[in-house]
Amino acid sequence: MEDAERERNGELIGPALGPVTAGQIEADLERGKIYRLNDRFFKFLFGREERKPLFLDLVNALVFPDGSAGFTDFEYANRELSAARVEGKDCYLDIVANMADGTQVEVEVQVRNWNDYLQRSAYYLSTLHASQMGLGGSYLDLKRTVSIHILAFSLFSGERFRREFCLCDVESGEKLSDDLKLIYLEVPKYASYGTPRNRLEYWLMYLAGMEAKKMPEAMVKDPMIGEALNLEKLFLQSREERQRYIVSYKAMRDAMTRDETIRRVARAEGEARGEARGEARGLAKGLNEGEAKGIAATARRMLARGVSSEQVADFTGLSPDEVEALRVGIGN
Structure with a gap:
């Protein structure tokens, strides 16, 4: 289905298949249409020092969907783990943050449905966790690592759009450790749901591509979603950011x-x-x-x-x- 037809049918817009020209992407930007899971835009929105409150709100919504007490502060970390290699593979993570309580959190956005994505995500998690260990370090000093994967495709069967995995006993379900956690958010599955009810669903609805004029009033008035919408306008006004986005999206x-x-x-x-x-x-x-x-x-x-x-x-x-x-x- 072509983009224009999908838009007429009221669907949330994702990256359609087929070649696209820079002129077509520029025309979309002129109409205010941004693919929010694009790597360049995502990092513009969440990966800068002045955007820390926005990123913290997103992470807390994804990790603590029940609204329980979340992380209070963090510092951005080096996103490229080039020193951590297994069989010559470098690990490039979208955004990595060290939380105030010592937890490492990485947020990875993926739009391509790799056949081995489950294995890749487990590799990213283990690589990031192992990167804490310096020469002569103690295993007791290792902090919890949470790997969050926001997906533009369906990875699992069933209708659940959020899945959380940790180390546990297969028979009893008893948790072995909370030190390693994998969280997957399948955005297309949430896009078929109704009115968002909490912060997790606010952010998924936003990332799924809903236009501001179609958002529920409470969502538009939410301070963090409102800030994200304002930053979209700032992004569209920057010729440099637009050019980077066009190259990345194409x-x-x-x-x-x-x-x-x-x-x-x-x-x-x-x-x-x-x-x-x-x-x-x-x-x-x-x-x-x-x-x-x-x-x-x-x-x-x-x-x-x-x-x-x-x-x-x-x-x-x-x-x-x-x-x-x-x-x-x-x-x-």
Whole structure:
């Protein structure tokens, strides 16, 4: 569905698939339409020293949805954990903050539905937690780490839009430790809900893209949401910020379109191969095998064109070992 049609139908606007020009993005900005989960805009809104009250309110809403006592203060931390590497992978986090009570909180916004996102988010959490440990440090000095992931896609089945995970006993549910916590917010699921009832839902409704004129009166009058809307106007008035946003948004749309094209090609090739084999082995089994071969064929073509192994794994869902095996096969 095209953006204009989605807007006429009253849907909350997200990043549609398909190429987009800088002129089209500029036209949207002239109409005051901002994709609020865009990396540049999100950091403009929440990642600056003068925006600390706004970020603190967002974090407390996401971590303490029941309105219980939350964090009182924090300091922004270095967002790039380039020194923390596992198998050569650097970790780039959107916003990282050290709370007054010692808790580390990172907020990650993700618009691309990676096949391995659950594994990625667990990696980010463990990397950030381990970054506290200096040479000769004590494990007893490690502070709680909370990793928050705001998603522009549905990651889990079911209708719940907020999920919180920690270390606990599988059988009894007894919590082992509160030191590691993963929180996922699936924005599209909340967008189908009704009138927001609390701060968590205020922020999700805002991030989902609801226009100010369509927001409930209480939400518009909320000091923090009102401040966010005012900062949007400031953002739109800055030529420098707009240019950065255009570059970032265009790159995001292009990447998402490329992802979907690869998925469709792999799916089509897989179905074609699967149908042929299905005559001999049964349709269900044939489809599964064919799809796997289609994905492998796509991966081989990407490798032959010089695409890195990590990118191939990200786009196809193959494991690093599987991609490496295909690369070796090409060499032979």
